[in-house]
Amino acid sequence: MIIAVAGKGGTGKTLVSALLIHFISKKNSKLLAVDADPDSNLPEALGVKVEKTLGAVRELFQVSRDEMGTMNKEQWLEGKIYEVVCECDGYDLLVMGRPEGEGCYCFANSLLRGILKKLMRHYDYIVVDSEAGLEHFSRKTIDSADYVIIVTDSSKKGLTTAKRIKELMAELKINVKDVFLVANKVNREAMEKIKKFADDENLKILEFLPYDEEVVKIDVEGLPVTALSENSEVYKRVKKIVDFFLEVVA
Ligand SMILES: Nc1ncnc2c1ncn2[C@@H]1O[C@H](COP(=O)(O)OP(=O)(O)OP(=O)(O)O)[C@@H](O)[C@H]1O
Ligand SMILES: [Mg+2]
Structure with a gap:
């Protein structure tokens, strides 16, 4: 099951992704966490340090063409991916990162797409924390997702992005x-406003998360989501989302 978390900037995608990963990782299944945001911060939210990113593989790819010899690109790349996947406690983590130097992220994006397809068969669950906005949809990076969770705040902009993501997926025939x-x-x-929006747009609301002082506290102190207490409303409600996916959806 591939779950992609998307939405407007700053709505809480990384917080939600990190908590999803935290709870799924306790379920004794094979889980891959993917930080698909070039301005990566999922590792911090999870409290892990990552040495290598996919952005760096791009450089390796360019430097090492000769070294590939008779191996085809795909095989060569698959070997390299495993150098980047970081083994954490209860899950693996792949960070897309940022390609070095100037230029756009197209190459890294298309790498990610191919890689997700390859890695899929080795995992029971993949959770992707996306870059804000529509990029991963327009580039079809996450076209293999089974479920998309759009995180929004109550702002008009947050809801507009949610609507655009849904429309773009339909337009590009991204079938989740x-x-x-x-x-x-x-x-x-x-x-109430969001319920009405969801009704109008035919979107299902998975959960409402309140503004949570505990989240603010860990954010200020630079602590991972694992530092949230079991009394935190956000903590409790994302746990419910995971139960829903593992029990109802699966
Ligand atoms: N329920 C909440 N209560 C209080 N603060 C929150 C809550 N959810 C998120 N935040 C705070 O809002 C900020 C943005 O959250 P987060 O980084 O998860 O969003 P994002 O959508 O991943 O952002 P970006 O688009 O930059 O990747 C963070 O400072 C986070 O601690
Ligand atoms: Mg984020």
């Missing part, structure tokens, strides 16, 4: 099994 909305940092008043 389902698209869900997670509304984050919302109060009661905003809940």
Whole structure:
């Protein structure tokens, strides 16, 4: 099962992804966490340090063409991927990172797409923390996702991005099994507005997450999500999302 977490910038994608990974990692299954944001911060949210990123493989790829010899590119690349996948406690982590130097991220994006397809068969679950906005959809980086979770706050911009993602997926015929909305940092008043939006757009709301002082605290102190207590509302509710995916959806 591949779950991609998307949405407008700053809505809480990384927080939600990190908590999903935290809870799924306790379920004794093979899990791959993917940080697909070039401005990577999923490792920090998980409290792990990553030495290598996919961005660096791009350089290796260019330097090492001769060294590939008779091996085809695909095989060569697959070997290299495993040098980048970092083994963490209960899951593996792949960080896309940023290609060195100038230029766009197309190459890294298309690498990621091919790599996800290759890695899929080795894992039970893959959770992808995406870059803000529409990039990964327009480039079809995550076209193999089974479920997309769009994280939004109560802002008009957050909801507009959610709507655009849904429309773009339809336009590009990215066929996922389902698209869900997670509304984050919302109060009661905003809940009504978001419910109406979800109804109008035919989106299912997976969970409402309140503004959580515990989240602010760990953020200020630079601590990972594992530092959240079991009393944290966000912690409890993302746990419910994981139970839903593992028990209801699977
Ligand atoms: N429920 C919440 N309560 C309080 N603060 C929150 C909550 N959710 C997220 N935050 C804070 O909002 C900020 C953005 O969260 P996060 O980094 O998870 O968003 P993002 O969507 O991944 O952002 P980006 O688009 O930059 O990758 C962080 O400082 C985070 O601690
Ligand atoms: Mg993020």
